[in-house]
Amino acid sequence: MSESSGDSATEFTCLMDTAVAVGHAGAGSGNPARRKRRSGAADAEPAAAPAPGPPPPPPPAPPEGGRRGSEREVVEEVVEEEEEELKYGASHVIKLYMPVTLCMLVVVATISSIQFYKEESTTYLLYTPFHETSDNAGTKAWNAFANAAILLSVIVCMTFFIFMLYKYRCYKFIHGWLILSSFMLLFMFTYIYMSEVLNAYNVPIDYMTILFSLWNFGVVGMVAIHWKAPLIIQQAYLIFMSALMALVFIKFMPDWTTWVVLGTISVWDLIAVLCPHGPLRKLVETAQERNEQIFPALIYSSAMVYSTVVMATDEGSAPPPARPPRRRSAAESDDGGFAEMNDPDRQERAARRRQQVVHQAPAGDRQRQPPPQPQFVEDEEERGIKLGLGDFIFYSVLVGKASSYGDWNTTIACFVAILIGLSLTLLLLAIIKAALPALPISITFGLVFYFATRAVIAPFADSLALQQVFI
Secondary structure, three states, X not given: OOHHHHHHHHHHHHHHHHHHHHHHHOOOOOOHHHHHHHHHHHHHHHHHOOOOOOOOOOOOOOOHHHHHHHHHHHHHXXXXXXXXXXXXXXXXXXXXXXXXXXXHHHHHHHHHHOHHHOOOOOOOOOOOOOOOOOOOHHHHHHHHHHHHHHHHHHHHHHHHHHHHHHHOOXXXXXXXXXXXXXXXXXXHHHHHHHHHHHHHOOOOOOHHXXXXXXXXXXXXXXXXXXXXXXXXXXXXXXXXXXXXXXXHHHHHOOHHHHHHHHHHHHHHHHHHHHOOOOHHHHHHHHHHHOOOOOOOOOEEEOOOOOEEEEOOOOOOOOOOOOOOOOOOOOOOOOOOOOOOOOOOOHHHHHHHHHHHHXXXXXXXXXXXXXXXXXXXXXXXXXXXXEEEHHHHHHHHHHHHHHHOOOOHHHHHHHHHHHHHHHHHHHHHHHHHOOOOOOHHHHHHHHHHHHHHHHHHHHHHHHHHHHOOOOO
């Protein structure tokens, strides 16, 4: 019997004893049958009542010194964890700047050194049927908006199509489509890129060496992206694929269409992520409900999950049970790419550690425990910031298109604008702690800086150089 049960039984017994005493006091007067009936009821009640037992002794309180030591350890762990989260957030923001910068530098260096990607192509993409061949500005404008509308319609339909496939668990179809896309980028477009680089630098090489190098490069890339590889190798291939795709857009899209597409795709990114029923938001929420990772061929991550085997020792407590998948709310979800810099389960983990420290088993019980079993746990590196490959592609398209005109002032202005926009996006992510699209702020800043520099700063700098005025 617990302590609360003993208290209720004692109180009930005392009330019954009072009723018996009143019945005996009134036995000398009144109806004999009534007294007999009352006496019989009073005699029967104690027999039916449970016998009161002594309350169990309270559990022994832990020593005062041990309790204070446990609380101090918990506080120190919480403080260390907060400091680690701050360092973690700063380090992963830097790790996100580096690949974005590297991808844009690859595109700018390629366009500056290889004439093939700067020349106006006579071949266009299937999604841009209007080629802007007229000299009239109005005709070019409506051609650009028509091409952008067609391309945006294709992107919207494909986004909803991928979401429906993922919702109904058509994983094999999605994997097959991603593998085919990666194969084309790593073999066909890489061959074109390699050929143009060798022609630009006049490097003679035989076809057998090219095919052997291309085969090794492509196979390693397919394994790294779609299976297992060191994190830095996977990141390098994702950056290279994004740069290749950006070069394809710059080469085969008309000039005005490129700038209109950058603006419209930013608006679509805003709608797809922030709207309650946006496809990207629903895709990420569905993945979180199923406790699944989004396909690595679509997401660049500054960290990766590695499953490791750990053994519990006799000196520590038993390994904690695996945490069940937690369904995040809309405010905690993340899209195509962002993971939160602040861990929302910090208080829960601190409380669990506090319970483990306070309620430790005695030494004798620990000796009688069965031998520890190996347990697979997930490394904390999974909290890395994630960014969609589409963001890399359109960042590089903006900077690469600006560099294709040969104006380094405009190129540097667009580069700085994109990094400023990415910084503001990450700052808002840390404050709001909600999923945010990565394109709108950066692309808006890039477009404003591009047109302002091209229309105002570049002519002003040219006039200063012509007059030999140095500031």
